[in-house]
Amino acid sequence: MNLYLTKSEIKNPKSKINITGSKSETNRLLLLQALYSNLVLENASNSDDSEVMLEVLKNFQLPTSNSQLFDIHHAGTAMRFLTAYFAIQEGKEVVLTGSSRMKERPIQILVTALKALGATISYEEKEGFPPIKIIGKNLNQFKVTLPANISSQYISALLLIAPKLEQGLEVTLEGEITSIPYIKMTLALLNEIGVQTAFESNVIKVDKLKTLNSNVITVESDWSSASYWYSIVALSEIGTEIKLSSFKENSLQGDAVLVEIYKHFGVATTFENSSILLTKIENSNLPVTIELDLKNAPDIAQTIAVTCFGSGLACHLTGLHTLKIKETDRLEALKTELTKLGAIISVTNDSLTLQPAEKINENVSIVTYQDHRMAMAFAPLALKVPIVIENAEVVSKSYPTFWEDLKCVGFLFD
Structure with missing residues (x-):
């Protein structure tokens, strides 16, 4: 199933999403x-x-x-x-x-x-x-x-x-x-x-x-799944808020570093009881280049790379050697698909370097390589341009309700 996402915006600025356990x-x-x-x-x-x-x-x-x-x-x-x-x-x-x-x-x-x-x-x-x-x-x-x-x-x-x-x-x-x-x-x-x-x-x-x-x-809810919502808020208008449940402030999951990483993109995280509230705030101190060592959280590398591309930022991500043996070679897959969108990107066996993009190519069809994270990492770009996600059903590997949850906040599908 190929899914065509038209250019979208967050319609419900006070959305709440329940994410399944880690x-x-x-x-x-x-x-x-x-x-x-x-x-x-x-x-x-x-x-x-x-x-x-x-x-x-x-x-x-x-x-x-x-x-x-x-x-x-x-x-x-x-x-x-x-x-x-x-x-x-x-x-x-x-x-x-x-x-x-x-x-x-x-x-x-x-x-x-x-x-x-x-x-x-x-x-x-x-x-x-x-x-x-x-x-x-x-x-x-x-x-x-x-x-x-x-x-x-x-x-x-x-x-x-x-x-x-x-x-x-x-x-x-x-x-x-x-x-x-x-x-x-x-x-x-x-x-x-x-x-x-x-x-x-x-x-x-x-x-x-x-x-x-x-x-x-x-079981605490899945921080890896939360990463796509961090990307969505980062690419949204100032003032956008999305609440996710159920999360712990002292999480066992390495991907909880999202709280700190997405401050670079103007996303503030507030812990409220067992939920987190993500808010897009005005951030006049965006770094020219996002530099991160993700050896302790490699599963969020695809999300971060796409967020940087969608935000017009450069990034240099290291510690990614385990991505070569995942559902696909995620580094090569990122290089191929981001290049189609207009990115200038290079990868090694354990790193990814992305230059700021002047524009994002529209209506590009993203190959997902039987990899759930490729599908979900690229979906937030629909806030910027229309995009096609091939074999969209692959998200069921980790987040079966992902597309339904996107519809709930205003994403549009043809």
């Missing part, structure tokens, strides 16, 4: 819920990724044969987390596969780490990539070393199963750590259910859980 938190908690069945989740994400993970875990727990095949489609988080989960399910044999793109996304670092702990995992097709066969067993080792600059999902996958290991787990990270907030999120959620953890220097320790101390956990 996909990152939900997927971690779904795995913990599978390990500890009396754990209850509230405000869980309704994203495709979370629905896929929930469905797999439910089907796995049904009485069936000891050998099962699960297709997780495009759900990268599910692939990483379920690999670790199935590795400790004694006596069960599982094959995990996914979409053609998933078969191109590396899994070897996690598989090697699990094997070092005693897991039995093999590759069904290409070495280092899904699909993989996992024979669950009791893991008898408790120490493992990983490169520190890898996707935090590999590390979190190991940490999430650690409370079930007889001796817990000690993870040593070598080098500079990427995406620390996501690791800290995982540890905080473990702490919330009663797991003792420590994170000192480059060593993470997780103890075996003896007693579950919290049976009900409310």
